[in-house]
Amino acid sequence: MIGKMLxxxxxxxxxxxxxxxxxxxxxxxxxxxxxxxxSFSPRWRxxxxxxxxxxxxWLGYLSIVTIVVATDPYDIYRWGARLKLTRx
Amino acid sequence: xxxxxxxxxxxxxxxxxxxxxxxxxxxGRNEALLVIFTASIIFYAPYGISSVFLLxxxxxxxxxxxxxxxxxxDNDPHRxxxxxxxxxxxxxxxxxxxxxxxxxxxxxxxxxxxxxxGVAIPAGISFYTFHQAAFLxxxxxxxxSVVEFFEGTRSLRSGFWAFCRYGAFVSFFPQLIIGxxxxxxxxxxxxxxxxxxxxxxxDIAVGLAFISIxxxxxxVIADNIAPTVDLVFGAAGAGAVMDPAHAWIGALSYMAQLxxxxxxxxxxxxxxxxxxxxxxxxxFYSPFKATGILDYYRRWHMTLTRVIARFLYxxxxxxxxxxxxxxxxxxxxxxxxxxxxxxLINFQVLSLWHGAAWTFVAFGLMQGVWSAAEAxxxxxxxxxxxxxxxxxxxxxxxxxxxxFMLICLSLTMFRSESVGAAFHLYGQMFGxxxxxxxxxxxxxxxxxxxxxxxxxxxxxxGVELMRRxxxxxxxxxxxxxxxxxxxxxxxxxxxxxxxxxxxTISSLHYVSRQPPFLYQGF
Numbered sequence: 001m002i003g004k005m006l007x008x009x010x011x012x013x014x015x016x017x018x019x020x021x022x023x024x025x026x027x028x029x030x031x032x033x034x035x036x037x038x039s040f041s042p043r044w045r046x047x048x049x050x051x052x053x054x055x056x057x058w059l060g061y062l063s064i065v066t067i068v069v070a071t072d073p074y075d076i077y078r079w080g081a082r083l084k085l086t087r088x
Numbered sequence: 089x090x091x092x093x094x095x096x097x098x099x100x101x102x103x104x105x106x107x108x109x110x111x112x113x114x115x116g117r118n119e120a121l122l123v124i125f126t127a128s129i130i131f132y133a134p135y136g137i138s139s140v141f142l143l144x145x146x147x148x149x150x151x152x153x154x155x156x157x158x159x160x161x162d163n164d165p166h167r168x169x170x171x172x173x174x175x176x177x178x179x180x181x182x183x184x185x186x187x188x189x190x191x192x193x194x195x196x197x198x199x200x201x202x203x204x205x206g207v208a209i210p211a212g213i214s215f216y217t218f219h220q221a222a223f224l225x226x227x228x229x230x231x232x233s234v235v236e237f238f239e240g241t242r243s244l245r246s247g248f249w250a251f252c253r254y255g256a257f258v259s260f261f262p263q264l265i266i267g268x269x270x271x272x273x274x275x276x277x278x279x280x281x282x283x284x285x286x287x288x289x290x291d292i293a294v295g296l297a298f299i300s301i302x303x304x305x306x307x308v309i310a311d312n313i314a315p316t317v318d319l320v321f322g323a324a325g326a327g328a329v330m331d332p333a334h335a336w337i338g339a340l341s342y343m344a345q346l347x348x349x350x351x352x353x354x355x356x357x358x359x360x361x362x363x364x365x366x367x368x369x370x371x372f373y374s375p376f377k378a379t380g381i382l383d384y385y386r387r388w389h390m391t392l393t394r395v396i397a398r399f400l401y402x403x404x405x406x407x408x409x410x411x412x413x414x415x416x417x418x419x420x421x422x423x424x425x426x427x428x429x430x431x432l433i434n435f436q437v438l439s440l441w442h443g444a445a446w447t448f449v450a451f452g453l454m455q456g457v458w459s460a461a462e463a464x465x466x467x468x469x470x471x472x473x474x475x476x477x478x479x480x481x482x483x484x485x486x487x488x489x490x491x492f493m494l495i496c497l498s499l500t501m502f503r504s505e506s507v508g509a510a511f512h513l514y515g516q517m518f519g520x521x522x523x524x525x526x527x528x529x530x531x532x533x534x535x536x537x538x539x540x541x542x543x544x545x546x547x548x549x550g551v552e553l554m555r556r557x558x559x560x561x562x563x564x565x566x567x568x569x570x571x572x573x574x575x576x577x578x579x580x581x582x583x584x585x586x587x588x589x590x591x592t593i594s595s596l597h598y599v600s601r602q603p604p605f606l607y608q609g610f
Binding site: 044048049050052 | 094
């Protein structure tokens, strides 16, 4: 559906910013009229596995960093507390 | 910052990418290149404010001189002088800040001059200086893309944007510290193209794959081999005796460490540039698969080889050959002036580019003599006759074996702390102390070496793996010698994405130690 989406442009011979983001290009139709050829879908679909996987890695790493900084188990920051193991 | 720093990977890179694409798609090329320029300066800032200042001054000087060279008439006698001044500045800053020439000539107590030179060697100075020297030479000969680059820079505003474009070209962070050394005709047409102003998600996918492979090579392979190298070369530096097996393990480990360090960096640089929609020239292409030293330099640090060949070897060789032809000298002096001398000078400069040390002088001499001898042998009738009667496969094996042995010995010199330490290690390698006690447990280093050399010789390199997506500008045409059944092609599938994620996560496991790239020191 997104692939079929047409993007309006104020300039008749150039695609809009959002259009360029999706890779929209102006090509000549059969009768010489300008129509937009969105190439969003196939390229995005192809790149999706890599982008999704690395977004997960990125979020996972940032979450771990956030947890470690917030709990500060090694007492590096002002709010940290040294780990103590006591019986009972 | 360095590429394997989590701060760079998880914060700096995503923020820069978002800012770049926002600027590109909402404003235009110039603004996007301004984002790149600014981000590159931020990337460089942790190396020191004085380094940043020096970089900005070098940018301003080279930009100003290039602009003036293009504005001047070809017949203007001052044009040549100005070009000489521009190149003089580049050479002088390299001599002053990198080679500490003032300290060498005047001693450490010559006041002001040595005080400034006393700062640490600015990171990447050899790279960006060569980068700009090549640009200046292109401006002098009015290379087409340089002329186009400066077109319409008459007003202050257009001059500012031209400087930003130039700043992005020279200081773009994927290539600022360790190269590749790029020509403007490789950068400018890409920036000018219509494709540059669109966002291609496949660029991000290809870039991420390159970064994961490169980071694994550097952090997991090279850095785990490094302790063995430090141990053996440290012991050799102290004059300790060691078992020949240990000495060989140390020498081979350095080969593998240097290979994976530089290969990892080169892959990461290509990947990072690709994420911004740019392709950079290939700098590294399986150099240990070379069949000789001449082949090796078409695979190792290729962009430096081509710059030195263009500005030094070719002019020297042409001048020597022309001199011999004009004076009708016999074949021997013609060979000496047209081949041997240019090769020796070429490799001496190539070697001294890494730093001012006697080990580099010895390394350059070894490489120069080897290259000239190889060129002489390959050009001889005997060799050509032998090629006709021997099997290409056997020849390939023999040539590779000779190459491997000689490159191992010369890289030992390259890594050693002094020439004496290198010769001491050679002695240990060839059995000077057969009954020396064992210095370390050999099982793990041998296993690591086995894995490392299996990857080098059996698997495709990063560029071969990604060849479907044209990952780089080819610097030299190189033959691939890997087994055909092992030459797989990367695709952005879920399987390859999982593989890349595994490489990344295993690299992140080691990333906290963050040792710098070896070439950062050059």
